[in-house]
Amino acid sequence: MHQEYTVIEGDFVNAGKASSSVKKTLKQLNVDPGKVKRVVVALYEAEVNAIAHAYGGKVLVDIDSDKIRMVVADKGPGIPDIALAMQEGYSTARPEVRDMGFGAGMGLPNMQKNVDKLNVTSEVGVGTTVEMEVNF
Amino acid sequence: MTIREIIKLLDATVCTGEGRLDEEVETAFASDLMSDVLTLKDTPMLVTGLCNIQTIRTCDMASLDIILVVRNKKVTEDMIELAEDDDMVILSCAYSMFKACGLLYQNGIKPLY
Ligand SMILES: Nc1ncnc2c1ncn2[C@@H]1O[C@H](COP(=O)(O)OP(=O)(O)O)[C@@H](O)[C@H]1O
Ligand SMILES: [Mg+2]
Numbered sequence: 001m002h003q004e005y006t007v008i009e010g011d012f013v014n015a016g017k018a019s020s021s022v023k024k025t026l027k028q029l030n031v032d033p034g035k036v037k038r039v040v041v042a043l044y045e046a047e048v049n050a051i052a053h054a055y056g057g058k059v060l061v062d063i064d065s066d067k068i069r070m071v072v073a074d075k076g077p078g079i080p081d082i083a084l085a086m087q088e089g090y091s092t093a094r095p096e097v098r099d100m101g102f103g104a105g106m107g108l109p110n111m112q113k114n115v116d117k118l119n120v121t122s123e124v125g126v127g128t129t130v131e132m133e134v135n136f
Numbered sequence: 137m138t139i140r141e142i143i144k145l146l147d148a149t150v151c152t153g154e155g156r157l158d159e160e161v162e163t164a165f166a167s168d169l170m171s172d173v174l175t176l177k178d179t180p181m182l183v184t185g186l187c188n189i190q191t192i193r194t195c196d197m198a199s200l201d202i203i204l205v206v207r208n209k210k211v212t213e214d215m216i217e218l219a220e221d222d223d224m225v226i227l228s229c230a231y232s233m234f235k236a237c238g239l240l241y242q243n244g245i246k247p248l249y
Contacts, residue, residue: 012189013189019197023197033199037199044193045171099188101169104172106171110171
């Protein structure tokens with residue numbers, strides 16, 4: 001099953017819509033609730049990042065019988081040092097992002113903790129792609 | 137404690153979830169930081185001063201469904217609508233985070249950590 005969502009820069013009101021819809025789909029497919037939580041927590045953090053740190057982008061989701069694959073690809077400033085960005089506590093979040101309860105530098109670490117496979121690729125001045133997989 | 141007892145203890149009002157007030161609450165977690173809420177493995181009541189649509193979305197993702205908003209922050213219509221979709225309870229009280237948590241702890245609500 002393939003699903004696509006668009007996320008828009010600064011659109012905090014809709015941040016989480018894609019994750020929420022994926023949650024409903026996985027529930028309908030009777031995926032284990034613990035796994036569903038891991039999937040949606042990671043996807044939500046990635047969605048928030050595309051909205052908060054980039055200029056929006058696309059969320060692509062592929063659900064198979066044995067796993068879910070999620071790609072969040074944004075157009076944005078990119079991440080100059082991915083290893084640094086992955087460190088817990090590292091954040092360049094603007095005040096509006098902090099006002100939304102994010103910006104503690106826990107997003108990428110939260111993704112890492114919840115998925116079975118995480119791959120972040122980024123080009124400065126072009127954008128960032130976060131690929132994640134969770135096995136059912 | 138039941139949600140109804142918590143309402144009495146904290147002089148709180150119910151924003152949504154009237155049908156669930158006899159449910160028991162055993163644990164609570166207090167935070168304004170949504171990424172921190174997203175690390176939880178359990179599903180406590182959330183006590184928070186962060187009152188916007190992301191509070192509700194975060195609880196949805198983290199499978200938390202009882203939220204206590206402190207300091208009389210305005211719970212908006214779109215928050216209530218989203219919370220109703222997931223059958224959540226939202227309570228609001230005027231007390232500070234410190235006082236609300238102190239009273240809850242004193243009355244037997246347990247921390248996670
Ligand atoms: N999609 C992205 N585009 C550009 N920068 C990003 C992106 N995602 C993450 N970053 C950078 O990595 C940092 C850490 O991200 P994260 O761990 O999610 O924490 P936070 O979002 O709280 O800052 C961000 O502050 C930002 O500098
Ligand atoms: Mg983040």
